[in-house]
Amino acid sequence: MRRPVTLLREAWRQLCETARLAVGVPDYGSYLRHHAQAHPGQAPLSYEQFFADRLAARYARGRSRCC
Amino acid sequence: MTTGTTANWMGKLGWLVFALFGAACLGVVALQRGEPVNAIWLVCAAVAVLVIGYRFYSRFIADTALQLDPGRATPALRRNDGLDFVPTDKWVLYGHHFAAIAGAGPLVGPVLAAQMGYLPGTLWILAGVVFAGAVQDMVILFCSTRRDGRSLGDMIRAEMGNTAGTIAMLGILAIMIILLAVLGLVVVKALAESPWGTFTVAATIPIAMFMGIYMRWLRPGKILEASLIGLVLLFVSIWLGGVVAADPDWAARFHFDGRQLAWMMIVYGFVASVLPVWFLLAPRDYLSTFLKIGTIVILALAIVAVRPDLQMPAVTRFIDGSGPVWSGSLFPFLFITIACGAVSGFHALISSGTTPKMLDNEKNIRLIGYGGMLTEAFVAIMALVAAAALQPGVYFAMNSPAAALGGTVESAAAAISQWGFVITPEMLTQTAKEIGESTILSRTGGAPTLAVGMAQILHSVISGEGMMAFWYHYAILFEALFILTTIDAGTRVGRFMIQDLLGTVHAPLRHTESWTGNLVATGLCVAGWGWFLYQGVVDPLGGINTLWPLFGIANQMLAALALIFACVVLIKMKRDRYVWVVAMPTAWLVLCTLVASWQKLFHENPKIGFLSNAKRFADAAASGQILAPAKSIGDMQRVAFNNYLDAALCALFALVVLTTLYFGLRAALAARRNSQPTALETPYVAAASVGT
Numbered sequence: 193m194r195r196p197v198t199l200l201r202e203a204w205r206q207l208c209e210t211a212r213l214a215v216g217v218p219d220y221g222s223y224l225r226h227h228a229q230a231h232p233g234q235a236p237l238s239y240e241q242f243f244a245d246r247l248a249a250r251y252a253r254g255r256s257r258c259c
Numbered sequence: 260m261t262t263g264t265t266a267n268w269m270g271k272l273g274w275l276v277f278a279l280f281g282a283a284c285l286g287v288v289a290l291q292r293g294e295p296v297n298a299i300w301l302v303c304a305a306v307a308v309l310v311i312g313y314r315f316y317s318r319f320i321a322d323t324a325l326q327l328d329p330g331r332a333t334p335a336l337r338r339n340d341g342l343d344f345v346p347t348d349k350w351v352l353y354g355h356h357f358a359a360i361a362g363a364g365p366l367v368g369p370v371l372a373a374q375m376g377y378l379p380g381t382l383w384i385l386a387g388v389v390f391a392g393a394v395q396d397m398v399i400l401f402c403s404t405r406r407d408g409r410s411l412g413d414m415i416r417a418e419m420g421n422t423a424g425t426i427a428m429l430g431i432l433a434i435m436i437i438l439l440a441v442l443g444l445v446v447v448k449a450l451a452e453s454p455w456g457t458f459t460v461a462a463t464i465p466i467a468m469f470m471g472i473y474m475r476w477l478r479p480g481k482i483l484e485a486s487l488i489g490l491v492l493l494f495v496s497i498w499l500g501g502v503v504a505a506d507p508d509w510a511a512r513f514h515f516d517g518r519q520l521a522w523m524m525i526v527y528g529f530v531a532s533v534l535p536v537w538f539l540l541a542p543r544d545y546l547s548t549f550l551k552i553g554t555i556v557i558l559a560l561a562i563v564a565v566r567p568d569l570q571m572p573a574v575t576r577f578i579d580g581s582g583p584v585w586s587g588s589l590f591p592f593l594f595i596t597i598a599c600g601a602v603s604g605f606h607a608l609i610s611s612g613t614t615p616k617m618l619d620n621e622k623n624i625r626l627i628g629y630g631g632m633l634t635e636a637f638v639a640i641m642a643l644v645a646a647a648a649l650q651p652g653v654y655f656a657m658n659s660p661a662a663a664l665g666g667t668v669e670s671a672a673a674a675i676s677q678w679g680f681v682i683t684p685e686m687l688t689q690t691a692k693e694i695g696e697s698t699i700l701s702r703t704g705g706a707p708t709l710a711v712g713m714a715q716i717l718h719s720v721i722s723g724e725g726m727m728a729f730w731y732h733y734a735i736l737f738e739a740l741f742i743l744t745t746i747d748a749g750t751r752v753g754r755f756m757i758q759d760l761l762g763t764v765h766a767p768l769r770h771t772e773s774w775t776g777n778l779v780a781t782g783l784c785v786a787g788w789g790w791f792l793y794q795g796v797v798d799p800l801g802g803i804n805t806l807w808p809l810f811g812i813a814n815q816m817l818a819a820l821a822l823i824f825a826c827v828v829l830i831k832m833k834r835d836r837y838v839w840v841v842a843m844p845t846a847w848l849v850l851c852t853l854v855a856s857w858q859k860l861f862h863e864n865p866k867i868g869f870l871s872n873a874k875r876f877a878d879a880a881a882s883g884q885i886l887a888p889a890k891s892i893g894d895m896q897r898v899a900f901n902n903y904l905d906a907a908l909c910a911l912f913a914l915v916v917l918t919t920l921y922f923g924l925r926a927a928l929a930a931r932r933n934s935q936p937t938a939l940e941t942p943y944v945a946a947a948s949v950g951t
Contacts, residue, residue, distance in 0.1 A: 222345055
């Protein structure tokens with residue numbers, strides 16, 4: 193049984209991740225893990241660059257929004 | 260008996276009890292007459308239907324019809340790049356998908372449909388979502404996931420041929436234009452003659468710009484901080500709007516009529532969609548997304564806490580098609596009016612957009628595709644509750660065109676009482692005063708009605724002096740905010756589509772970096788929706804009457820397209836036995852869109868048929884007569900021309916459905932002649948063989 197504090201922290205982390213992805217910014221940690229594994233030796237984007245990149249991608253070709 | 264089978268039997272018994280509970284709630288909602296039904300019955304009935312639909316029907320679709328394969332690697336696993344293709348936790352992705360599909364549609368449609376009573380709308384939302392809307396979203400998500408997350412247009416081109424793909428693209432562009440016009444009209448109608456509303460909505464522009472600067476230069480990438488600051492500023496602007504409205508000098512500066520607002524919207528749409536995205540579009544998108552989700556949650560909690568009575572009758576006399584809010588009989592127009600919430604073609608674009616690129620496992624298609632749409636249907640039910648909880652007299656005062664009500668509260672009360680809904684002029688004045696507006700008459704478009712409904716419900720939870728007006732303007736702001744976001748994001752999408760089309764004529768126009776291409780295409784897109792918006796604003800029947808059915812037909816047409824494609828894919832996969840799962844909603848949508856288009860074109864009642872209305876104005880103009888609201892022969896000719904244009908658009912929608920049906924049948928017959936499966940899925944890769 194995990195401690196309530198750990199559970200709360202986990203829930204908050206998940207909530208933040210959901211909120212970020214709801215506006216098109218995926219999890220930066222996953223990106224770093226993927227980058228370290230797939231492109232070892234290359235420097236990953238900083239969070240600021242990552243954010244700017246995702247923002248541009250979200251609206252790049254225009255985004256379909258619902259009615 | 261072993262413990263396993265006991266648990267199994269207990270489970271079955273539990274579902275049986277739950278089903279009986281749902282049936283009992285639905286029975287109360289459907290059969291009680293005479294006294295008002297409490298909204299909680301409707302909410303419970305809806306929850307029961309949605310949960311049972313999810314548990315049984317979506318499981319059948321997932322396991323038997325589509326045969327989702329958890330062992331098959333999804334695009335996110337195969338092509339993981341940490342950016343576009345990212346395996347994502349199912350609940351996180353559910354949030355992303357829901358935020359993308361939820362918009363103004365499920366809030367406005369059910370409010371407009373309430374003129375027939377709450378029962379027809381409720382039944383259509385529930386049956387529609389379980390058997391059509393959620394099925395469409397789920398199957399398209401499945402198809403796109405099996406095709407590397409490709410878009411609907413691309414998939415139609417690949418499976419049904421180039422011509423079908425181009426026709427689908429044209430259909431998507433047309434729906435975009437009409438969607439932007441009708442949403443713009445909803446905002447114009449909500450802000451016309453309302454300094455408070457206009458001030459708060461205008462204030463969102465500098466607020467968003469500040470957030471944009473904050474997230475780019477001051478604290479790069481800090482979404483939470485910027486959004487919290489933005490939210491606080493929004494609340495300040497609602498309060499400040501009240502101060503502005505109370506001051507005669509300031510109120511005059513923010514007091515505009517529909518025509519002025521329409522022009523502002525057109526200029527705004529153009530400027531906003533050529534500005535850099537980080538400056539205005541993205542920050543307001545963030546704000547509106549969070550506000551939307553938050554408000555939906557608050558509304559759900561408030562409805563459960565307040566449990567309002569539904570004042571609107573279950574079924575009104577207007578099912579015969581003579582209603583003042585929109586014209587046309589229950590079939591087919593109810594099924595057109597409530598598009599989003601029951602079945603929305605637009606979702607096919609989202610389900611073949613970013614979501615399929617982030618699925619970590621095929622089996623989650625059920626939760627995200629089917630479950631996401633069920634939640635949207637629940638939002639639609641809440642909008643219906645908010646509208647039906649209003650006094651019917653107030654509802655009809657807000658939603659009927661000025662032509663039906665006359666200009667004063669006395670004439671309006673008299674007209675509405677004659678329809679059988681008792682209301683006094685004092686009650687109309689009092690309601691307007693409570694929400695801090697000068698009048699509630701003919702505030703059509705659905706948004707103000709929903710705002711009054713929401714304000715009354717939220718006011719029961721947090722009450723106090725002036726709180727009613729605060730909640731009303733909060734609700735207006737919440738709707739206007741994401742509609743404006745849709746308008747500039749949508750204008751951008753339209754611009755890229757037009758650039759693609761122009762590129763086939765003159766190649767350099769296709770380059771998205773080209774300023775000429777950008778300005779020309781944006782100008783064309785804005786001119787397209789601006790035309791229909793302006794026409795809606797000056798329309799004698801209030802505009803919504805004309806534009807909402809056109810939008811509904813367009814949206815259901817797109818759903819028909821997506822479902823025809825889904826049928827073709829299932830047949831190509833040699834799943835003919837289960838094709839009825841998608842063929843049933845396809846048939847229904849094709850029927851609804853074609854009958855509705857036919858009636859909008861050729862109905863002899865000028866309130867319904869575009870051509871007979873055009874003829875009425877053209878004939879009168881020819882004999883020198885002038886019909887209201889036209890003031891000159893020129894106006895008369897313009898009304899006639901606009902009706903011909905609407906008719907042409909309607910005919911185009913019907914034509915798109917018919918040609919797609921033809922290409923669908925052709926592709927299906929070809930697939931049946933072949934003894935092998937012919938669907939063009941990406942080759943099978945085992946999930947176990949791909950590292951994450």
